[in-house]
Amino acid sequence: MSDITTLSGLLDLVRARIGAGLVDRDAAARLPVLATRDAQGWPSARTMVLRGFDAADWTLDLHSDADAAKVLQLTDGPRAALHVWDAEASLQVRMRAHVVRLPHEEEKTLWEEVPEEARARYGTVPPPGTPIASAEAWHPNPRPARFAVLRARVLRIEALHLGDIHRRARYEREEGWQGSWLVP
Template sequence: MSESSEISALRREYVAAGLHREQMQADPMLQFEDWMQAALTAHPDDATSMTLATADAEGWPSARIVLLKRYDECGFCWFTDFRSEKGQQLAQNPKAELLFYWRGLERQVRIRGRVEQLPFADGETYFHQRPRGSQLSAAVSDQTQPIDHRITLEQRVAKLDDEYADQVVPCPETWGGYCLVPEHFEFWQGRENRLHDRFRYTLAADQWRLERLQP
């Protein structure tokens, strides 16, 4: 048997309880809050990990894992270097999708919407809440750009650490936050025999419409 055949033979059974329409909140943000709290209880280390999918002006997609740092009625926020690939793509095409996958709960949530850059003060506040080592790394790195050797980065970190030995590390103007303002949510619950439960919320005329989707 080839390796590809071995992969195709892999199976996983889903055994979680079902998801019914009457269990769904009218507001998807409240539904997300319920599921996030369950994920934080079950697997706190991974609960806020999310796939961020973006696309450039030509439609080429990119996806990577980032960490959710804040969510409220305004949207879902994360922080990064604006010069990164995701930052460049969001400047060209300010639309994205987030995916949360909570394996232990057999759940996933997709959230799609427009992305806005947060005020610099928001990024600066969060920057200074991070461990000093993380601040130094963010300050010296031109994210996604090539570099000759890791030692070059380590030397930059050491130099900046010495420079601000008894001071606060300044937040770079090229570093800060984004907020995805949701227009679509999809809540997925794994079910036996792949007859999964899927519910989609769509925003129209400032109202959320809820519908069940086929698996």
């Protein structure tokens, strides 16, 4: 059990719950929400599957069709937010991150690990978000060139723990994640 009454303990809880998202299908952090901005500046949020987590370096990996709007938006500017509401832990996690694609060679290597049946997600004709005449007027055409691995380098974490007292803290990469308390 993490000691959520201390800054480091609360951060440990965040780390543990995100880590759980990688190994436990029922953990909330398996499905974080990624928010970007579209070309008009509108926020755009969507659910994604957590595919990787480096707990020491605070990076999260997500997979997408390379032609999806989110990838194009992040190519324009890497600023994004990630959000998890973990009801089991009474914990909201809000993160600020720089999200960039991995080099193509690394994406190609990771593509080999994507199970055959999962590959259909990466490469539709026409591309995701294209208006179509009927719901089924598209087909999958999976290929490695359409497999994007997004690596989110977390810059800021805000944790809100709901309990007998609500506790809110902010942690910054630039400050070595030492953290500070905020009014919830």
